[in-house]
Amino acid sequence: MKENNAITNRDVDFAKWYTDVVRAAHLAEYTSVKGCVAIEPNGYAIWERMQQTLDKMFKDLGHVNVCLPLLIPESLLQKEKDHVKGFAPEVAWVTRLGNKDLEERLCIRPTSETMFCEYWKNKLKTYRDLPFLHNQWVNVFRNEKETRPFLRSREFLWQEGHTLHETKEEAMQETDRMLNVYKTFFEEYLAIPVISGKKTEKEKFAGAEYTLTIEALMHNGVCLQSATSHFFGNGFAKAFDITYLSRENKREYPYQTSWGSTTRMIAALIMVHGDNKGLVLPPKIAPKQVVIIPIGKEDSVKEQAQFLNERLNKIGVMSYVDDSEKSPGFRFAEAEVNGIPVRVEIGPRDLANNEITLARRDKDEKITVSIDVLEDKVTSLLEDIQNNLYNQAKKRMESMTYTAKNMDEFKEIIENHPGFVKAMWCGNQECEEKIKEIRGCKSRCIPEEQEHISDTCVCCGKEAKHMVYWGIQY
């Protein structure tokens, strides 16, 4: 590999390792626009796979896609008071069009609850119109101070689902249902185990009644809020005066949800599965699952490589041939840094023996098999890699999940071996603030499946209300 693609050791400097992988695997490049990156072909191809998979999951549940305006008039943003308080400090303001100042400034959407409310207000007449199950794949902008590619950037890509329902129960079910879609997507496609639950009042989305979250653990023990699903009650509906004619012929306020996932998922992939050689992609999300590398200059080998590729494409495996003029070692390394799950090597001797060598990206293992069993072997290897990556991450997450009964234990854990900390909490925000003093540690979520660790709050010692997951976060 080129010198500038050298990757820092993950255990030496995790942050530098991360940005090295982003650049070496050509996922993103810095630009002159502060906090905004260029998503490169390799990075965007991963995003496209994420989009295709999630989009199908959404549509299978009846959601339809729309696209609402990028710019939100200030007066619209201000209609829901908690929401504007949460977002106004971090938006970008458009104040001029061409050579003219605007009468009312417009912000670039940090999220689109307000635009959806305006749209729905015009559309909604009676209960027969409900539910509205909308989603959009768009860019948003938030004025983050410290930024890192994919992990936290000012502009990012995401999907935001916004739904409106007749009853509170139905909206709450939707909030649950969509969190489960994310959980399934993370575990089955990204091979990333997550914990899930409710955010505390302090950590919930600005304007929501409650927020559900999935949280993943990165390789260094730092937590990542990975996707969220919000229940709004009818607060926005009231603020925007959205009503419908009910089955009882009365004017009623509908109930609302929203849920989102972002290009941050690419950061999660890198930080959960990546290693010192670069990116490691789970086969079910890899845009290219198999690389076939002919060795030597013989035409017969190159032809066989093309033929193997056709055989794999035929059964739906996303493979490609790298027969560029670079040395085999260079091509191997390139496929490794890019995280291609399986590498098929074929040289003149292999061809003579009717054999190929299969190397898997997740483990340092190679097997030599008959060319005849290519399809079976590649298929089972891809499955095995997918499962192994998940199990490996799951095992690591479990080994990095601790319990704390008092603040000394809590501190010891966070300072010496970060991860998830399970601890009891009284429900008081003051205790959350105190815990935050330990390296910025925050509540991750109140999981649905509660465990009893002790009777008292880990911080104040008063009666505990919930078992909470805590951790240092990105």
Add this chain to the structure above:
Amino acid sequence: MKENNAITNRDVDFAKWYTDVVRAAHLAEYTSVKGCVAIEPNGYAIWERMQQTLDKMFKDLGHVNVCLPLLIPESLLQKEKDHVKGFAPEVAWVTRLGNKDLEERLCIRPTSETMFCEYWKNKLKTYRDLPFLHNQWVNVFRNEKETRPFLRSREFLWQEGHTLHETKEEAMQETDRMLNVYKTFFEEYLAIPVISGKKTEKEKFAGAEYTLTIEALMHNGVCLQSATSHFFGNGFAKAFDITYLSRENKREYPYQTSWGSTTRMIAALIMVHGDNKGLVLPPKIAPKQVVIIPIGKEDSVKEQAQFLNERLNKIGVMSYVDDSEKSPGFRFAEAEVNGIPVRVEIGPRDLANNEITLARRDKDEKITVSIDVLEDKVTSLLEDIQNNLYNQAKKRMESMTYTAKNMDEFKEIIENHPGFVKAMWCGNQECEEKIKEIRGCKSRCIPEEQEHISDTCVCCGKEAKHMVYWGIQY
């Protein structure tokens, strides 16, 4: 249909007919953001079909997708002088982030040549890196004064392809090749015939050496610039100091192209194929190709409808059942206004006779056929509709294409029966300006296949250089 979905007669008021169709078919809604619409589920589904089709065509030619920042620093926009002159007057300026004024203001991208140049400058080292074949599907913003949904809006969605090449010849071939992709897409998928050729100097893209265009004719004889492909030479490369090490080990400037198509294509679909009942969609771009409408309340009929739907889905036809409680007439009208190419009707008597009725959207024709031949009949009907829509539009375009030998003829045509006017031109911009005085008539393009209409310029009478297509435009 609801009263507010009534559609103005196309021949009485074309502009009002257009916006009526947009709203009645639920393609887009107005918002409080001036010149920006909410693209509704029916409109966005068409855009998704366009994206899927074009994206595959691009990728089959080796292009890869990226995503560059939405915001462009003013200093970057200013690097190429013709480009900034063309775009600076119509951009939206971000001047504040949160509560702080920016040191350098940022514009929302009106197009991304400048961002690509910055990105490429960092990436390009040697001739081995070339060509760069990039594309992105994003939103852009231009401060249009008079706006109409899809046709001309301040924010719109598009794809912008940007490529960089070793040689001038290769870049010019790419410019041609991508225009042909658009031409194929319009004719084979959208069923819209187009003329193609080179824009005059006056009408070319700001910063380009030349611009190629496809131009379509709307039902009312107004022309629509439908997609463009630009050759930049190495002007931007010089302005941005982008160089590479050539095969001869010298520093050289590469050659550049860009090409784009937008949500305006939805406007073209409406204005070429739509009628007084609403939208008419060509089967190859319709998100829903067939609607199956069970008549009456009998379960056996509803079950058969579901079964027919499964049979069609199985062979890849995008069909759905509308068994809502609305009257058959209402459901028929709804499918018509939405432009669904084929309607399958089935009632109790049909079921008893083992028959179904097929109605086509493009013609006032119904046929009754045996349920057994569903797949064959629907498939051939969809093909026939696709062809008929294209042939109908082609015939109309030909009947609305005129020739003019002098300004009197020119005026007579434009004032009495607008369409394409073929006329000779001396190559002088003054003549273009004079022709523009006839209801804003502009040159559409200089077609590759030149015809000899007369020896002299239609305007000044001096020696003619080119045969040019002219017309009133949107």
